[in-house]
Amino acid sequence: MLRCDFCGKQSQVVIRVALDRDYDRLTVKHHKMYACPECSKKKEEERRKKRGAVSGTETS
Numbered sequence: 001m002l003r004c005d006f007c008g009k010q011s012q013v014v015i016r017v018a019l020d021r022d023y024d025r026l027t028v029k030h031h032k033m034y035a036c037p038e039c040s041k042k043k044e045e046e047r048r049k050k051r052g053a054v055s056g057t058e059t060s
């Protein structure tokens, strides 16, 4: 079983989410996280919004 890095839920399917592209300039680090399909969708949307918006308030 794999675990979602965002909601902490265990899921049989997780999607690797690369946060590096959009966050590169802010964090320098490359984050690779795993998200369940639900969170993956949310993250996609967040990324699109954040791209135009403020600097990184990351949820942890």
Ligand SMILES: [Zn+2]
Pocket (backbone or CB within 6 Å): 004, 005, 006, 007, 008, 009, 035, 036, 037, 038, 039, 040
């Ligand atoms: Zn999740």
